[in-house]
Amino acid sequence: MSFLSxxxxxxxxxxxxxxxxxxxxxxxxxxxxxxxxxxxxxxKHHATYVKKLNDALKEKKPRATNLADLQAEAMKLGSTVRNxxxxxxxxxxxxxxxxxxxxxGEPSEALQKAINAVWGSKExxxxxxxxxxxxxxxxxxxxxxxxKGGLEITTTPNQDNNLMISxxxxxxxxxxxxxxxxxxxxxxxxxxxxxxxxxxxNWSEVNNNYENYALKGIPVxx
Amino acid sequence: MLKFGVLLALVAPCFCKHLEPAFxxxxxxxxxxxxxxxxxxxxxxxxxxxxxxxxxxxxxxNAKPFSLPPLPWDPMSLGGISKETxxxxxxKHHATYVRKLNGIAKEKPEIAAMSLEDVVKKxxxxxxxxxxxxWNHNFYWNCLKPNGGGTxxxxxxxxxxxxxxxxxxxxxQFSARxxxxxxxxxxxxxxxxxxxxxxxxxHDAANPVRDGGxxxxxxxxxxxxxxxxxxxxxRPNYINAFFDSINWDFxxxxxx
Numbered sequence: 001m002s003f004l005s006x007x008x009x010x011x012x013x014x015x016x017x018x019x020x021x022x023x024x025x026x027x028x029x030x031x032x033x034x035x036x037x038x039x040x041x042x043x044k045h046h047a048t049y050v051k052k053l054n055d056a057l058k059e060k061k062p063r064a065t066n067l068a069d070l071q072a073e074a075m076k077l078g079s080t081v082r083n084x085x086x087x088x089x090x091x092x093x094x095x096x097x098x099x100x101x102x103x104x105g106e107p108s109e110a111l112q113k114a115i116n117a118v119w120g121s122k123e124x125x126x127x128x129x130x131x132x133x134x135x136x137x138x139x140x141x142x143x144x145x146x147x148k149g150g151l152e153i154t155t156t157p158n159q160d161n162n163l164m165i166s167x168x169x170x171x172x173x174x175x176x177x178x179x180x181x182x183x184x185x186x187x188x189x190x191x192x193x194x195x196x197x198x199x200x201x202n203w204s205e206v207n208n209n210y211e212n213y214a215l216k217g218i219p220v221x222x
Numbered sequence: 223m224l225k226f227g228v229l230l231a232l233v234a235p236c237f238c239k240h241l242e243p244a245f246x247x248x249x250x251x252x253x254x255x256x257x258x259x260x261x262x263x264x265x266x267x268x269x270x271x272x273x274x275x276x277x278x279x280x281x282x283x284n285a286k287p288f289s290l291p292p293l294p295w296d297p298m299s300l301g302g303i304s305k306e307t308x309x310x311x312x313x314k315h316h317a318t319y320v321r322k323l324n325g326i327a328k329e330k331p332e333i334a335a336m337s338l339e340d341v342v343k344k345x346x347x348x349x350x351x352x353x354x355x356x357w358n359h360n361f362y363w364n365c366l367k368p369n370g371g372g373t374x375x376x377x378x379x380x381x382x383x384x385x386x387x388x389x390x391x392x393x394x395q396f397s398a399r400x401x402x403x404x405x406x407x408x409x410x411x412x413x414x415x416x417x418x419x420x421x422x423x424x425h426d427a428a429n430p431v432r433d434g435g436x437x438x439x440x441x442x443x444x445x446x447x448x449x450x451x452x453x454x455x456x457r458p459n460y461i462n463a464f465f466d467s468i469n470w471d472f473x474x475x476x477x478x
Contacts, residue, residue, distance in 0.1 A: 044455045083404045137351050138406035138426035139446070158405040178405075179446035180455060188314040188447065 016057040017067050019050040020092050020222075028100045032196040034185045042095065045180055049087030049159070056080040067092065067222040071163035086159035090141060092222035094176055097209075099202035108207040114151050126198060129153050129175075133194045139178040144206075145169030146214035163219050170219055172209035173201065269293050277313030282320050287327050287334045288353075290320045291360050294469075299368040302463030307451045315447055316359040323352040342431050354427035358408055358441065365440050367469035374470040377477050378439070385419040396421055396442075397461045406445040412436035413478055439476045440468070 027035035133142035147169035182193035297308035327334035386392035449460035
């Protein structure tokens with residue numbers, strides 16, 4: 001009985017996590033990201049990560065009760081949880097970190113100040129981030145993270161993220177550079193995808209991730 | 223040029239033995255490597271020069287010190303894997319690895335002096351990634367052919383039965399490994415030093431040549447660029463198409 005009382009609602013039907021809806025229509029990020037890619041990416045790839053994670057967590061019982069907190073245990077819970085738990089988290093943030101062209105706003109004063117401290121300017125940051133995103137070999141992500149109060153750019157392989165390694169930073173912005181994220185429209189031209197992706201970055205969300213979570217040492221919720 | 227002619231004369235007969243007359247393939251073999259280009263000596267008379275022009279790779283076919291090998295078959299005719307996929311996969315991805323390695327070789331003459339195989343065995347980081355991806359793709363194209371597939375015959379059939387019980391069991395296991403590989407990579411059928419077949423996963427550019435020991439016999443590319451145009455996220459459908467196009471003559475030729 002005491003076990004049941006500590007189980008949050010999400011687990012009542014057996015699933016640890018529910019696939020979030022896209023915050024917009026499939027075509028909302030055109031022309032940067034095409035509708036077909038958005039549909040496949042969310043309805044197939046992201047959905048599969050969620051399903052496989054839920055299946056795996058029927059066997060393995062994590063201490064975490066939400067997906068963000070699960071990341072810190074992911075590497076201990078086996079490769080299925082690591083890969084699919086990471087995939088589920090990364091994509092949950094990814095959709096929200098994007099908005100239709102012209103709707104994403106700009107970095108807040110606080111975030112811009114932090115960016116300038118490292119890269120001199122927004123353009124300097126974008127150049128460094130784009131370079132990192134383009135250089136990822138194989139499948140992975142490029143991230144802007146908050147670490148010890150400062151900003152850094154990192155890349156992670158496969159569906160890993162910095163929350164999986166204690167103390168290695170809290171992601172506030174990320175770009176998926178798995179080929180499925182861009183292949184239908186951009187084929188091998190990842191630099192073009194990265195360049196167009198900047199037009200749909202949702203700075204309002206990034207600002208929120210930064211000020212209300214990362215600066216407080218809290219992972220962005222999924 | 224004389225060296226190339228001698229090379230061709232020495233190597234061509236060995237590789238011709240199990241292959242169709244349509245092409246000669248000097249596939250990089252685990253044993254022995256020669257300095258200079260990537261050793262693909264195919265004349266590939268079935269592929270018109272216009273195909274390479276269309277793909278924008280004529281320059282890379284003749285590049286030095288590393289070159290893009292000709293395709294062993296006409297991309298119009300290869301089963302479930304479309305010409306469009308080949309145009310990108312061979313014409314962009316594979317060709318770009320060659321261009322990048324040549325760019326590196328320009329800065330590092332010690333790389334320029336090595337065979338592709340040696341670069342794969344001795345390098346790390348970006349040098350390894352590009353060299354290994356060239357090697358892997360060279361090998362992959364030879365594992366495919368138009369109207370290929372079916373149940374194999376010859377020594378490979380016997381070895382498959384010994385290692386897996388039956389071809390069906392092998393296909394099931396290999397397909398499961400290929401479908402289950404997370405992220406980018408390749409799934410290899412290899413022959414161990416004991417002569418037995420085994421299936422190994424390699425992540426990103428990793429291949430058995432690097433560590434020696436296992437001899438590659440067949441490979442499937444499971445980077446998303448290998449199948450996304452034709453099959454989207456449905457990698458198992460791509461794996462079936464791969465099985466329908468396997469060049470079992472080539473696979474037989476790779477056995478020790």
